Amino acid sequence: MTTSKDDAAAILNADHHDPFSFLGPHEDSADGGMIVRAFLPQAGRVDVIDPADGSVLAAMERVHPDGLFTARLADKAGMFAYRLRLDGSMEIEDPYRFGSWLGEMDRYLLAEGTHYRTYDKLGAHRTEIDGVSGVVFTVWAPNARRVSVVGDFNDWDGRRHSMRVHPGCGIWEIFIPGIGEGALYKFEILGMEGALMPLKTDPYAFFMEQSPGTASIVHDINQFNWSDEDWLKTRAERHHRDKPISIYEVHLGSWRRKPDEDNRPLTYGELADELIPYVKHMGFTHIELLPVSEYPFDGSWGYQPIGLFAPTSRFGPPDEFRHFVNRCHQEGIGLILDWVVGHFPEDAHGLGLFDGTHLFEHADPRKGRHADWGTLIYNFSRAEVANFLLSNALYWLEQYHIDGLRVDAVASMLYLDYSREAGQWSPNEYGGNENLEAVAFLKRLNELVYSQHPGAFTVAEESTSWPMVSQPTDLGGLGFGYKWNMGWMNDTLRYISRDPVHRKFHHNGLTFSLIYAFSENFVLPVSHDEVVHGKRSLLGRMPGDAWQRFANLRVYLTYMFTHPGKKLLFMGSEFAQEEEWNYRHSLDWHLAGLERHQGVKDLVRDLNRLYRDIPALYEKDCEGEGFAWIDCNDGAQSTLSYIRYGRDRDDFMIVLCNFTPVFRPDYRLGVPKGGAYREVLNSDSAFYGGSDKGNSGLVQTEPVPMHGHAQSISLTLPPLGALVLRPSV
Numbered sequence: 001m002t003t004s005k006d007d008a009a010a011i012l013n014a015d016h017h018d019p020f021s022f023l024g025p026h027e028d029s030a031d032g033g034m035i036v037r038a039f040l041p042q043a044g045r046v047d048v049i050d051p052a053d054g055s056v057l058a059a060m061e062r063v064h065p066d067g068l069f070t071a072r073l074a075d076k077a078g079m080f081a082y083r084l085r086l087d088g089s090m091e092i093e094d095p096y097r098f099g100s101w102l103g104e105m106d107r108y109l110l111a112e113g114t115h116y117r118t119y120d121k122l123g124a125h126r127t128e129i130d131g132v133s134g135v136v137f138t139v140w141a142p143n144a145r146r147v148s149v150v151g152d153f154n155d156w157d158g159r160r161h162s163m164r165v166h167p168g169c170g171i172w173e174i175f176i177p178g179i180g181e182g183a184l185y186k187f188e189i190l191g192m193e194g195a196l197m198p199l200k201t202d203p204y205a206f207f208m209e210q211s212p213g214t215a216s217i218v219h220d221i222n223q224f225n226w227s228d229e230d231w232l233k234t235r236a237e238r239h240h241r242d243k244p245i246s247i248y249e250v251h252l253g254s255w256r257r258k259p260d261e262d263n264r265p266l267t268y269g270e271l272a273d274e275l276i277p278y279v280k281h282m283g284f285t286h287i288e289l290l291p292v293s294e295y296p297f298d299g300s301w302g303y304q305p306i307g308l309f310a311p312t313s314r315f316g317p318p319d320e321f322r323h324f325v326n327r328c329h330q331e332g333i334g335l336i337l338d339w340v341v342g343h344f345p346e347d348a349h350g351l352g353l354f355d356g357t358h359l360f361e362h363a364d365p366r367k368g369r370h371a372d373w374g375t376l377i378y379n380f381s382r383a384e385v386a387n388f389l390l391s392n393a394l395y396w397l398e399q400y401h402i403d404g405l406r407v408d409a410v411a412s413m414l415y416l417d418y419s420r421e422a423g424q425w426s427p428n429e430y431g432g433n434e435n436l437e438a439v440a441f442l443k444r445l446n447e448l449v450y451s452q453h454p455g456a457f458t459v460a461e462e463s464t465s466w467p468m469v470s471q472p473t474d475l476g477g478l479g480f481g482y483k484w485n486m487g488w489m490n491d492t493l494r495y496i497s498r499d500p501v502h503r504k505f506h507h508n509g510l511t512f513s514l515i516y517a518f519s520e521n522f523v524l525p526v527s528h529d530e531v532v533h534g535k536r537s538l539l540g541r542m543p544g545d546a547w548q549r550f551a552n553l554r555v556y557l558t559y560m561f562t563h564p565g566k567k568l569l570f571m572g573s574e575f576a577q578e579e580e581w582n583y584r585h586s587l588d589w590h591l592a593g594l595e596r597h598q599g600v601k602d603l604v605r606d607l608n609r610l611y612r613d614i615p616a617l618y619e620k621d622c623e624g625e626g627f628a629w630i631d632c633n634d635g636a637q638s639t640l641s642y643i644r645y646g647r648d649r650d651d652f653m654i655v656l657c658n659f660t661p662v663f664r665p666d667y668r669l670g671v672p673k674g675g676a677y678r679e680v681l682n683s684d685s686a687f688y689g690g691s692d693k694g695n696s697g698l699v700q701t702e703p704v705p706m707h708g709h710a711q712s713i714s715l716t717l718p719p720l721g722a723l724v725l726r727p728s729v
Contacts, residue, residue, distance in 0.1 A: 142170025
């Protein structure tokens with residue numbers, strides 16, 4: 001035990017591990033009364049007063065010129081209510097007279113790493129204790145010698161609000177009366193060896209300053225009035241793998257800007273008014289947002305987040321983001337967030353060396369750092385860190401009604417040798433390259449999401465052959481609902497970028513995906529990653545003259561929307577954005593109304609309508625019996641033909657694609673059923689900017705065997721075009 005003299009020195013030097021043992025009210029062993037101590041460097045005189053009538057209970061003695069005050073109250077015993085009057089006028093509550101806000105069970109679960117609503121207890125929470133309003137601040141920093149809350153309410157002075165520590169769980173807390181909504185704060189942390197850390201942002205901050213500011217902001221997360229009950233009741237059915245899911249991927253800061261207002265991005269409210277109606281008009285079922293968790297560097301696009309619990313303030317406060325989500329649901333649009341838990345940035349105010357030790361990250365750089373990205377890797381083996389991340393996933397589903405989490409960079413989490421040379425990684429306990437702790441974390445994530453929020457779903461951005469990513473954990477899978485089909489994306493974009501004269505030598509770029517198409521619940525992604533870093537826009541990848549480039553894009557999009565798997569298309573691709581995506585600028589909306597660009601846009605809208613309206617295009621997206629080749633071997637002519645079946649085998653769709661600019665009249669195609677077939681979509685239609693080569697609506701079968709079928713049809717196959725046919729009832 002330190003002496004009172006030692007305690008006083010430690011308080012004055014902001015080096016006291018347990019300030020509540022010295023400051024505030026304490027029994028006076030000498031006479032049985034009470035001693036009240038306060039550190040108030042801003043005050044010249046302090047009185048202890050009765051909160052009931054304002055009478056002075058005792059004048060405090062200034063025992064140190066730096067602002068340490070003491071008073072003895074002989075007639076008081078045990079804890080009692082009082083206030084402090086500063087310089088005869090200003091009255092304040094003493095934070096050190098209040099007991100702990102954390103309950104015993106909270107502390108136990110936090111220490112165990114099984115408190116899946118940590119956001120209810122950690123961070124900054126407006127509350128009332130003993131009838132007094134204020135904010136409770138709590139933070140996990142088990143290896144710190146001292147932690148203080150600093151902010152605009154105490155002149156950022158780390159001596160004034162040192163926190164109480166709970167050694168069993170490493171949580172520090174303090175209730176500061178009188179603080180309200182909007183107060184700025186950070187944590188000042190003294191490491192165990194006496195080193196003062198850079199001021200740290202609250203890992204659980206619900207709101208943060210707009211970049212370049214880095215302070216956390218007190219915000220009550222329980223004030224918004226939701227009105228999306230109807231959506232929440234039905235979304236589980238909408239998200240099943242036998243339902244149509246077509247996703248519009250969006251970077252909020254560059255979808256559309258205000259050029260007449262210094263090129264600023266739209267606010268959450270403006271996005272609700274402009275983005276949501278556009279998505280609904282275009283027929284997409286979901287919006288997927290690049291990460292919105294607060295991030296310091298615009299150029300990371302959100303993939304290096306600092307504030308996992310705070311929607312970025314670039315576009316408005318948290319409740320405006322809730323308003324955006326609410327409006328999505330009211331309009332029948334689901335919302336998916338890109339969720340980044342594979343790594344975090346090294347910014348001084350973030351999680352790195354949080355309490356002076358490698359708390360959130362692995363200490364060993366072979367497991368704790370991505371050299372390619374200059375980021376740190378979470379220590380998934382530490383229960384409290386896994387708990388932090390799992391709680392964050394549930395937080396977005398609970399507090400913001402998010403419908404899906406697309407987990408970023410899953411491959412980098414699964415493999416210890418991801419993007420590492422020999423000697424730069426250490427094997428697991430069995431000698432393998434699998435990150436067993438990350439695997440366990442991902443399985444637990446999916447178990448929690450699907451058990452606690454059964455209407456929501458998860459998606460893995462996983463680019464390897466890891467088995468059973470989208471299979472349940474009790475069957476040995478990782479438990480994701482869906483997986484991005486990166487193989488399909490790479491193969492088909494490489495194929496469509498080739499000059500048509502060479503495509504016959506690379507026909508398997510179109511067909512190979514069907515070998516494994518039903519091994520997972522796949523999403524077909526044409527994402528932001530495919531239109532940056534010199535890859536060019538989707539239109540920019542297309543070979544040939546202007547007409548051929550647009551025709552190539554139309555046939556590719558038709559192939560994508562009729563291929564098994566859910567769909568994802570990055571913003572701008574739907575109207576054939578010419579330039580590569582730049583996060584600093586708006587999409588080129590002036591192009592969208594030009595004839596050929598408008599044609600692509602109309603095609604995407606009609607493909608979405610077709611995909612949503614015809615069960616054969618979605619009911620068996622993830623099952624082999626929903627697909628059959630008619631002819632996958634016509635590489636010489638670079639054509640493909642296949643059938644899509646729904647649950648009703650009599651209601652099917654036939655798709656025929658021509659990936660050359662050669663017009664092919666009298667192209668014979670075997671079909672499984674005799675009768676008339678209606679051309680329900682032609683990507684070469686003049687309506688879409690094509691040459692309008694087609695089949696006048698209907699074609700009739702003939703008893704000419706072809707492709708293993710007794711009946712066949714003779715078609716006009718347009719150049720660089722795709723046809724979708726349906727039996728005419």
